Amino acid sequence: MLSHHDRTELEKIERSLELSDPDLAAALRDGRRPKSRALRSALLIVFDITAVTLLVLGLVLPDPGVTLCGILALTATVWTHVARHRL
Known part of the structure; x- marks a missing residue:
């Protein structure tokens, strides 16, 4: 039991x-973990680079x-970018 002080x-x-x-306070109050924007951004950048690489390789190679x-x-x-900016 805690004292009054x-x-x-x-x-x-x-x-x-x-x-x-306020976001951290709400996360602590609700018992959920705060969202990691840095990890999400890094994964999105990796996915962007992969998509562009696949597209360029597809245009260079004769493989549809x-x-x-x-x-x-x-x-x-x-x-994903459009959905992310709508939130």
């Missing part, structure tokens, strides 16, 4: 956290399968 200090810390970082994979991957990256 400890409870008031914790309430002050909680209010300070809610003012300084690689071209199709590049077009599909590029379509998926565009869709």
